[in-house]
Amino acid sequence: MPGMNPIDSALLTDLYQLTMLQTYFERGMRETAVFELFVRRLPPQRNFLIAAGLEQALDYLENLHFADDELRWLAECGHFGRGFIDELAALRFTGDVDAMPEGTVFFPEEPILRIVAPLPEAQFVETRLVNLLNFQTMIASKAARCVLAAPGRLLVDFGLRRAHGAEAGLLAARAAAIAGFAGTSVVLAGPRFGIPLYGTMAHSYVQAHDDEVAAFADFARTQSGPIVLLIDTYDTEAAAAKVARLAMRLRREGLRVDGVRLDSGDLADHARKVRRILDDAGHPEITIFASGNLDEWRLRALVSGGAPIDGFGVGTELVTSADYPSLDCAYKLQEYAGAARRKRSEGKATWPGRKQVYRLRGDGRGPAHDVLTLCEDAHAGEALLRPAMRAARRLAPRASIALMQARTAAGLAALPGRLRALEKAEPYEVRVADGLRHLAAEIDARTAAATAKDLAD
């Protein structure tokens, strides 16, 4: 059955979601469950995270269903009974979602998404929700560091070929745009998300011509978009000199060379030499674009070193979040059938109950900080989790990339300055409200008593 597309398939889940559901259905455990998704701790080189992926999470919840061929396979695989397959055939997501809007700056332990739904539904969606939100949040957070490292420069996602598969390539373009990237090379991100597309040419294009100048001239004469010529296939400075002479000839034909691209060697050194060659030949208008193993640290070094580079293509390091390619992202049961719940596994304990995050801007009376509290305990400040879906219906139209980009920019600007540095800084303060601490202690006492009773029985 090769037709099952992982992006749409309800079978893109962990086996245990299905086995647990089988027990829930058989035991009639269908009361309301509250799950929250959060990141346990920051990766070593992060001072903040940027929430992203909510749009795809809501798409998933809206469309969740098992297709006929999927049900057939499940019925025959030997793990499940007939009655369970009928339950799955009817399974839809019917619940509520509250979430931080995409582009919101957030911190560890803060829920970015809350699901309230009958237990089987709320349980089942775990795997794909984590899969979607973990990835885009991770990439947006990495991309925001690139934006902070290269203020005012054009940043373009060039990572598709080294992204982990098709969906990662497409959604990395989206997450980077939310964080402030100007665009992407991924064509599909144009029609799907309205993200501006950028591109130059490949070395193979230059090599396919017997002559580098002919390759450049052919390209300039056949394109309607911007002309950015790749000049490092053989000898960067020699190619820059060729471009300078060619640009003069093309100008007489009414054509304009917009830029050159460097993709290897010492980018700062090549950029200075190429800038000089172009300027000396009377082409200050030709911009320099650079790519090749760039990350936020190399961007900062190039920019702060004064390299005359106007824009950067950032690829592998961005779309794989190469220094830390995952977040410690968890989706945990916080309440079932009206009672708050808490996981206490070593190093993985969670805060129980339905929670809200309030953000308080710093002022004369104290520094900026967040407060993590139970929903029922209202607090001063901006409430970060907002209603996104009620009874499986979206509450708002899709947010534009521009809006999410603006939210990220405002969130970064409002951060205490130390947290905008690439280096690890003293953490942002997230206060846990007393009511929440009391609830956690109460549940621990109850669980300990139950365990003692079990063992004594």
Add this chain to the structure above:
Amino acid sequence: MPGMNPIDSALLTDLYQLTMLQTYFERGMRETAVFELFVRRLPPQRNFLIAAGLEQALDYLENLHFADDELRWLAECGHFGRGFIDELAALRFTGDVDAMPEGTVFFPEEPILRIVAPLPEAQFVETRLVNLLNFQTMIASKAARCVLAAPGRLLVDFGLRRAHGAEAGLLAARAAAIAGFAGTSVVLAGPRFGIPLYGTMAHSYVQAHDDEVAAFADFARTQSGPIVLLIDTYDTEAAAAKVARLAMRLRREGLRVDGVRLDSGDLADHARKVRRILDDAGHPEITIFASGNLDEWRLRALVSGGAPIDGFGVGTELVTSADYPSLDCAYKLQEYAGAARRKRSEGKATWPGRKQVYRLRGDGRGPAHDVLTLCEDAHAGEALLRPAMRAARRLAPRASIALMQARTAAGLAALPGRLRALEKAEPYEVRVADGLRHLAAEIDARTAAATAKDLAD
């Protein structure tokens, strides 16, 4: 147009592939091109790589076409002329593919795939081919290290939630199986690839019950598959004692507890204590399965330390190849219109021409090594690149996971012993044949002469 699915869409490519094609078509550059895909260098902690992803690459080539809505968007996006859109509507892959079979052990600079096709086709497929082969090869290579680190143990892929999107989650399960994993938690990998499925239960399942023993008993009584109980939600050893007592009760009902799962804390210490508790209670048949931040190094430490653990769930570290989440994978033009080509960018020079890799087993006369040579220069040894597609037709049916798994196992067994260590070892020897060196030198001389002439003109 939210219907464009990245896994099928011809728009899942870099913009420059389309702009280059526009020039190729307009200039009539449709002669035969030869591209080869290879890895430039090994990641820091790898002694070998395992080729994987060919099946999906061939699927892509077979199905390549632009859908009507995609063509409409391209026509309206402003980058392209009408004539070019018509060319794209007719674009199919018509060429030949030679490749290393999946599961083949290989080394840097060795092509694992060669495309021979008219230039526009061969160029266009670059982005997705690299995207597919880079990912699965990277994961299979990481998974093979896990297999070497935990010989004889059951290894299961548990990474879906932290994989980079849907396709990465599904294909990581496939790549891990090729490398020797026994199975995966990804349900879709069952119907799509015939990979055995494994699963236990989540902490939320235990938490949703008021009582841990009731949670275990309910699960055991409602499942038809294996029963593996998660025992670290509250107190691991207390839960092990509960399981021991419950297993006795269930046995009287004709039910069997197959295993327990540990997911936090010091796994070796918990495993020893839990083993003792189970054995003392007369349950040597209950196995111990462990998960939680495992990678090849932790697997080796647990196994060599004698921890009584029968199987492992390996997740995030595997499916993100966390220590190095990309390969330096390139797809380069080696010949066009009958003439060999060579990229010479700093640190990125390639070996020109159509190449073959021969593997020579070690014997009394010398060590095992590979020879990289031009196809026309036949050599002793096993030729690793084999015909996979001719005129866009597959030459063989899909290989089974079992066959590819056997190929990996044989390849690993035949490696010089030092390369099977987790630590970086003296590299495997890949000899470059004289004919190939001469061709590279010849092309360099020709290019240098052309550059000198250009600048003198």
